[in-house]
Amino acid sequence: MPRKVFLVLLGLMLAGVSWAWAQPNHDFGRGGFQDRLLEVKRTQLGPALGVDQQTVNKLLAIDERYKPLRHQVITGMIGDWRRLQQTMSQTSPSEQEIKAILSDMKRRKQEMQNLQERQGDEEMAILTPIQQARYLIYLRGLIKEARSIKGGTGGPGGMGAPSGGMGGPGGMGAPAFRQREIPVSRPPQ
Secondary structure, eight states: OOHHHHHHHHHHHHHHHHHHHHSOOOOOSSSOHHHHHHHHHHHHHHHHHTOOHHHHHHHHHHHHHHHHHHHHHHHHHHHHHHHHHHHHTSSSOOHHHHHHHHHHHHHHHHHHHHHHHHHHHHHHTTSOHHHHHHHHHHHHHHHHHHHHHHTOSSSTTSOOOOOSSSSSGGGGTSOOOOOOOOOOOOOOO
């Protein structure tokens, strides 16, 4: 698998997990959602990747260093999306204001991609290609499990992973809000 494709996939998966961490904690017995997720990773990651506990600890330490940075960018993305919605709800939105918001959104998206790439590079430096592939598969399963635990399906209370492009709120790394269909009238042919 080409390195760039791998890093993009890893970044998207990390963004999904990041979104989970950006959500408020929910009580699942002993600790909050984040604590529970960390404990699951601590116990499952070694066997899932075929690595020792020292490697698991290194991976978790890398993730811990990037978590506040991802959270900060995600919070900014959510704020940008809300500003855009608010501005667009005005009867005559200012083109300059919209242009500035879109520019902020694009900048934050690039910031998130840069963070994900740096984190991915650090993580991949300590894993073999087979372990890297297992890590991708593990993260995908973890995201699905986290969604089911939180009961989210990508709605406002869920943790929808961002999608690529700038086509909607998810494309900017914001939560994947339910999209409404917009009727389009086409001239008869």
